[in-house]
Amino acid sequence: MLFHMPVHSNPVMWRTSVAVWRAWRTLKLSLHSSGAGASSAPGSLDTCEEKPPHTPVMLKEVLHYLDIQPAQVVLDMTFGGGGHTRAILNAVPEATVLALDRDPTAVSLARQLAQEHPGRVKPLLGRFSELQTLLSGVDVKPGSVDAVLLDAGCSSMQMDQAERGFALSKDGPLDMRMDGERYPDMPCAADVVSTLDQQALASILTAYGEERHARKIASAIVEARRVSPITRTQQLASVVAGSFPPAVLYARKDRLHRPAHVATKTFQALRIFVNDELNELHAGLCAARTALKPGGRLCIITFHSLEDRLVKRFLQGDDLSNLDQYHFSPRKQSTRKEKLADEKKHGGTSCWLPLRRKVITPERDDVQDNPRGRSAKLRAALRR
Ligand SMILES: C[S@@+](CC[C@H](N)C(=O)[O-])C[C@H]1O[C@@H](n2cnc3c(N)ncnc32)[C@H](O)[C@@H]1O
Numbered sequence: 001m002l003f004h005m006p007v008h009s010n011p012v013m014w015r016t017s018v019a020v021w022r023a024w025r026t027l028k029l030s031l032h033s034s035g036a037g038a039s040s041a042p043g044s045l046d047t048c049e050e051k052p053p054h055t056p057v058m059l060k061e062v063l064h065y066l067d068i069q070p071a072q073v074v075l076d077m078t079f080g081g082g083g084h085t086r087a088i089l090n091a092v093p094e095a096t097v098l099a100l101d102r103d104p105t106a107v108s109l110a111r112q113l114a115q116e117h118p119g120r121v122k123p124l125l126g127r128f129s130e131l132q133t134l135l136s137g138v139d140v141k142p143g144s145v146d147a148v149l150l151d152a153g154c155s156s157m158q159m160d161q162a163e164r165g166f167a168l169s170k171d172g173p174l175d176m177r178m179d180g181e182r183y184p185d186m187p188c189a190a191d192v193v194s195t196l197d198q199q200a201l202a203s204i205l206t207a208y209g210e211e212r213h214a215r216k217i218a219s220a221i222v223e224a225r226r227v228s229p230i231t232r233t234q235q236l237a238s239v240v241a242g243s244f245p246p247a248v249l250y251a252r253k254d255r256l257h258r259p260a261h262v263a264t265k266t267f268q269a270l271r272i273f274v275n276d277e278l279n280e281l282h283a284g285l286c287a288a289r290t291a292l293k294p295g296g297r298l299c300i301i302t303f304h305s306l307e308d309r310l311v312k313r314f315l316q317g318d319d320l321s322n323l324d325q326y327h328f329s330p331r332k333q334s335t336r337k338e339k340l341a342d343e344k345k346h347g348g349t350s351c352w353l354p355l356r357r358k359v360i361t362p363e364r365d366d367v368q369d370n371p372r373g374r375s376a377k378l379r380a381a382l383r384r
Pocket residue numbers: 054055056057077078079080081082083084085100101102103106126127128129151152153154155156178280281
């Protein structure tokens with residue numbers, strides 16, 4: 001057992017404890033039998049010499065749509081394990097890359113790459129919301145960048161290291177901060193689940209996880225933390241699982257129709273909340289718009305519908321300045337006439353020209369090779 005399960009005299013707590021214990025045992029058994037966990041671990045920093053720490057998603061498509069020319073300046077806003085940057089450096093002679101990441105571990109990899117390619121990589125440590133200041137610090141003027149890539153979300157390096165607390169399949173402290181090393185006082189996921197009231201937790205799960213059972217899960221969290229603080233990833237996974245019948249634990253399916261754990265959306269919601277990901281994404285898109293020169297190209301890869309909806313509306317020219325009021329619910333189904341009117345309106349006001357009308361998704365073979373990219377969506381546009 002990785003956490004202590006006190007036997008309580010209060011019947012409500014006892015019921016919770018039994019449910020949590022049962023879910024915990026089921027989770028351990030199911031993880032064991034599905035082979036998830038240790039055996040599925042891709043590269044970590046320790047092994048990065050043998051295999052890349054993160055397999056870049058839709059590499060071919062990104063190179064195609066960015067269409068980088070020799071000696072151009074590229075901004076990789078999400079350096080991560082450096083897969084996209086490395087491919088750009090290898091594919092395009094004399095191209096230089098401004099390599100941003102909020103995670104100090106990623107930026108230390110960017111520094112290594114900069115040594116391998118002298119004068120071609122400029123590592124930048126910070127968040128999207130800090131980008132404009134960082135760029136002016138290295139003398140990059142607004143409107144001077146030829147191509148921008150934003151590959152949102154987490155890297156495998158973050159997901160695979162149990163101690164970062166992102167993955168429900170690996171037991172670790174419930175952290176989830178992408179830059180906790182830089183901002184140790186910033187609240188982590190354990191702080192969120194231990195301090196917020198039930199209603200606030202339910203709102204987070206609904207807004208950022210699109211979790212239909214948000215109230216039930218929030219109530220289970222609040223009950224469980226009365227018994228014992230929730231400080232570990234698998235402890236949270238088992239609390240969530242405990243609020244569902246064992247039969248539905250893996251009833252949800254991912255895009256490859258593989259069973260997805262019932263706590264997946266809870267983890268997603270907490271991660272987005274802890275890292276303020278939607279506000280950051282919006283800040284990143286605005287910073288990309290400022291950095292790009294007219295005719296410059298933008299590629300954005302997202303991994304869930306909340307992000308993709310935001311990107312789609314940004315590229316259409318919607319005003320997203322008040323994200324709190326701007327609810328990222330799907331638009332009501334519009335008629336063909338409304339759609340055409342909408343396109344005409346946005347075609348006139350947006351400073352983006354889509355390079356492809358429809359969202360681009362990974363090819364089947366790519367997904368087989370890199371299942372983590374299964375939910376990726378790429379949008380590409382030209383700065384007018
Ligand atoms: C999916 S990974 C990028 C992987 C990369 N393209 C590669 O090929 O290895 C996303 C990266 O973006 C970083 N990131 C996420 N949000 C960020 C933000 N607001 N500001 C800066 N970096 C961010 C994460 O720390 C993570 O390293």
